Amino acid sequence: MLHTRTTPARRRRDLREKLASGRLLRVPGAVDPLSARLVQETGFDAVYLSGAGLSASLGLPDIGLTTATELAARVQQLSRATDLPVLVDADTGFGGPLNAARTVALLEDAGAAGLHLEDQENPKRCGHLDGKRVVPREEMTRRIRAAADARRDPDLLLMARTDARAVEGLAAAIDRAKAYVDAGADAVFPEALADEAEFAAFRAAVDVPLLANMTEFGKGPLLDTATLENLGYDIALYPVTLLRLAMGAIEDGLRVLADRGTQESLLPRMQTRSRLYELLGYEEYAAFDSAVSGFTLPPGA
């Protein structure tokens, strides 16, 4: 109620322990703090803050227009609303190595359990768009080094994302991933792999935890959890799934309302008032309020 009592340090430990278990973690992107609650209730392992989702929610394309402070503010909101570790899309780190270091500090203060930095040029673009460009390998290793050094909590998971597959090919992407691990990355996010064989090749070449981006309508296949487990992947990411679902429902609903002049036929598809109240914890707030208003100092205090 009000906010969770789970500290950022506890969430970072939780994410580390879950990764150490060796099972596949399933991590959907939240649309907002309320949907993050549902992610937790449904039993997922962590919640993701998607850069694409954040920018879309602000009515912006995912081309590097959002700022580090906007991102940190959303991290805080998500962390307050759930007990889950929050994995954050930190894009390029918002500049050079120093900016990446400052971004790490900001996100750590905001309660992030882990974050990924990518090797795209600034300003970045969505990893599934054509025409993206990557920085030289050495520049990205400096970005990672700076980020690793900026961490105050060693449990904060630092993940390196490489966008090189679509630009330089698979072999170069694997070489880059290895260099990023040597520079201090704890885990790797190979972006926009083309097929299952490429997922397998990446797994065979890199020995840190790997994230599989199961984003819809992108360049890669949608592999199910059994397949990803067999491939030896550690995190299945569904970054924009909830936003796409919600926006699909909103668009359909608006059409029905506009056409029919009533939302009556939409009621079975809606979350009910009582379910919303349950999710928000109305009853706990009322109990807290009455406990606080009945509070008096003990005699003599």
Ligand SMILES: C[C@](O)(C(=O)O)[C@H](CC(=O)O)C(=O)O
């Ligand atoms: C993972 C991602 O970076 C995100 O911002 O969620 C995006 C997802 C998407 O645009 O579908 C990406 O893959 O670049």
Ligand SMILES: [Mg+2]
């Ligand atoms: Mg992104």
